[in-house]
Amino acid sequence: MTRKTVRIAMNGVTGRMGYRQHLVRSLLAIREQGGLDLGDGTVLWPEPVLVGRRDHALKALAERHGLDHWSTDVDAVLADDSIDIYFDAQVTAAREEAIKKAIAAGKHIYTEKPTATGLAGALELARLADAAGVKHGVVQDKIFLPGLLKLKRLIDGGFFGKILSVRGEFGYWVFEGDWQSAQRPSWNYRAEDGGGIVVDMFPHWEYVLHELFGAVRTVQAHVTTHIPTRWDEHGKPYDATADDAAYGIFQLEGGAVAQINSSWAVRVNRDELVEFQVDGTEGSAVAGLRRCRAQHRSATPKPVWNPDIPLTESFRDQWQEVPDNEEFDNGFKAQWELFLRHVALDAPWHWDLLAGARGVQLAELGLKSSAEGRRLDVPELSL
Incomplete structure (x- = not known):
């Protein structure tokens, strides 16, 4: 088996949903099972990079779970070419601009909902992501x-x-x-x-x-x-x-x-x-x-x-x-695995930013x- 690392910037991971469901019960759970078997002799290994506003909280989470990377500088993280995916679990009001920056940086996008505070903004995100050629998905856990x-x-x-x-x-x-x-x-x-x-x-x-x-x-x-x-x-x-x-x-x-x-x-x-x-x-x-x-x-x-x-x-x-x-x-983990397969293998996926715009x-x-x-x-x- 060949192990391939995918680095994921996780913004808002100190919040309840970002931490419990997306970090612990999804990405860390995938690591605990040995990674995501892609079925072609490759195992995908998610490497979370914790992003937020409070350095001490990020450091505490990283130390608790044996993670090496965290930052309060979103722009620096997005400028890092080794980052493959940007994930957003911030408060809704901060989400739209952060996703725009991530799209402009060429990152694949996976985000909580609602994707924006209004329909015009949600549609703009979908258009920008399509134009940039990045893969994009919205959490639809239920x-x-x-x-x-x-x-x-x-x-x-x-x-x-x-x-x-x-x-x-x-x-x-x-x-x-x-x-x-x-x-x-x-x-x-x-x-x-x-x-x-x-x-x-x-x-x-x-x-x-x-x-x-x-x-x-x-x-x-x-x-x-x-x-x-x-x-x-x-x-x-x-x-x-x-x-x-x-x-x-x-x-x-x-x-x-x-x-x-x-x-x-x-x-x-x-x-x-x-x-x-x-x-x-x-x-x-x-x-x-x-x-x-x-x-x-x-x-x-x-x-x-x-x-x-x-x-x-x-x-x-x-x-x-x-x-x-x-x-x-876990429903969040199941959808994360599908999105990672979509990024790695171009596997079928239809829960994209346009689907997120329908919710908005x-x-x-x-x-x-x-x-x-x-x-x-x-x-x-x-x-």
Whole structure:
């Protein structure tokens, strides 16, 4: 076996997502398994170069994981010809300009979403990357989760017949920060810093719907801020200027309707933090992050509405667990491996910056729909 090193500048790796999912559970996990076998006698060895603003934090991470390279000088890292890939997990407001610099430096691009703060900027990134001839990808992790992979298996097998509707519930209670610390950083609740649940979650819903059920053709949303005051990391109160809940209805190509509620001000009364129920003429399924349960037409009960007598059956017990039938890897790691194969072998890949722009478009239209109180068409994007 020949080992080939690919050096990856990881910007924003001191943040929760950049550190846990992308560094530890993806690239370091690939190294722990001996690298990525490309199938041609070559093993690809990812070499992270940690990038951020706080030297002491980067140094501590590097020492913890036995890494040799970190820097607070993004421009110097991008000027290094040995760097092959630029990865961005910064706050959204800083992402667009950093990716532009990386494209200009000829680096392949892999980035978290949203890719930009507006559609115009997201499309510009896609155009610039195509013009520069660099490979580019956007993290779309949820379609690689076990629950949704099982759901995709049902779809591909024709289990549902004609799909009629999709209902999604996402969210949990994020503490305000006064009497218990918040589970999310305070910038998430300040619009001026790029926060808001619509810009965070609608890009996810776009690719989940697009990949599994069909392109989103219309959106109608109601967006609100349920908790107007929160407390930051230093215990100081601040005005929550960004939305913390969004209720959306999406008409999909082919006629199915999706309704997805997203909220950081909801207490969980479901099996997982996100669940999608899919109903079709031949069967239904409920998928979460890991589990997927199904009910076929032939096993569907025949309930009768009668509020005067107590229920004698448990509806949940009438659903069948969809088996794993395979071992599922971490979703972030699985997509990283596909992107690395794309860079090294030009393997098929379609989760590019244009796909990322669709997510930014849906978020932008969702906010506009709520502000104007009407349903909006979602035009097809092209470069």
